[in-house]
Amino acid sequence: MALTDTAVRNTKPGAKPVKLFDERGLFLLVTPAGGKWWRLRYKFDGKEKLLSLGVYPDVGLKDARTRRDDARKLLADDIDPGEHRKATKATKVERAANSFEVVAREWYGKYSPNWAEHHGDRILRRFERDIFPWIGGRPIAEIKAPELLAVVRRIENRGALETAHRALANCGQVFRYAIATGRAERDIAPDLRGALPPVKAENFAAVTDPSKAAELLRTLDGYQGTLTVACALRLAPLVFVRPGELRKAVWADIDLDAAEWRYHVTKTDSEHIVPLATQAVAILRELHALTGTGTYVFPGARTNGRPMSDNAILAAMRRLGIAKDEMSGHGFRAMARTILDEVLGVRPDLIEHQLAHAVKDPNGRAYNRTAHLPERKKMMQQWADYLDKLKAGAEVIPLHGNAA
Secondary structure: OOOOOOHHHHHOOOOEEEEEEOOOEEEEEEOOOOOOEEEEEEEEEEEEEEEEEEEEOOOHHHHHHHHHHHHHHHOOOOOOOOHHHHHHHHHHHHHHHOOHHHHHHHHHHHHHHOOOOOHHHHHHHHHHHHHHHHOOOHHHOOHHHHHHHHHHHHHHHHHOOHHHHHHHHHHHHHHHHHHHOOOOOOOHHHOOOOOOOOOOOOOOOOOOOOHHHHHHHHHHHOOOHHHHHHHHHHHHHEEEEEEHHOOOOOOHHOOOOOOEEEEEEEEOOEEEEEEHHHHHHHHHHHHOOOOHOOOOOOOOOOOOOOOOOOOOHHHHHHOOOOOOOOOOOOHHHHHHHHHHHHHHOOHHHHHHHOOOOEEEEEOEEEOOOOOOOHHHHHHHHHEEEEEHHHHHHOOOOOHHHHOO
């Protein structure tokens, strides 16, 4: 006799387990503790077996019968429903272990120790914000190009085209890692080549004409704000480091007696030396009286525990009337590179070394930070003396060649 919902609901536990039989092998096992378990008794290869179909009331009578019928369909196809369930569960575990997020985090953990910290942090945030919520749980081998395109287009649609390109490149790295570790057959990222609009390169605004550079330097010297910002404005053209490197400079890295500033370049994860011309040393000695007891050469306006903001120098330049399209913080680097090459005739490799760019010897090996240091010291002093002459209104040698 078939079970009814009422009979299942009203059955009370006894001193021993009780079995309430339905039809076609389905029964409800009621334990002394009050648990009610659906079971299916079946035979496979001549052996009697049991299959759990869930717990009442989470699985009602109707659902239990549906699960029984599904299992019996497998039996009709000569498939053991118990073994089928084990295989399905194992497949789900394997799929979860090979999800895009799992593989991406494994790739990140393997390679990030060799990156600059801020670089690794940006990549991880990019994955966590823009990639994982959409395809992180998908088995990496099953992700198709249209799925990946939809993800990176979400980034593009919010106006972050360059981030979209970088996210796509990072995904390609993860796919290639998955191939190497046997969890994917191919990298689908190249299939999307041309699917995103190209990023338009925007050069940082820079003054590279000597006559205009002279006017710019005189304007910077006329700044009437705080001594910290004034010194930063005067020092920036002399050392032409990246703006973030200048504002985060710490006194511990600067040896005024040796006229050297040695620090770690996070962008290239390398050590760098900036020879300090006598003019640069004079500026730093003046500032040392004010900020030398703290950590930062250019501390923030509100606290000595942080460097000045990344907008401090730019804001000062704008107050001086230097437009955004005329000069940027990075522009001092372009100004030095152009004029040192085109006007002063300095060897290009010395300039590249001083810009902390990757420079390799004829055998393809990267030079260390002390490479050509004596020549670079002469170059930095020559540069500072030249800037002084420009400010003083000395004769300006015009640019020649392609830079003119």
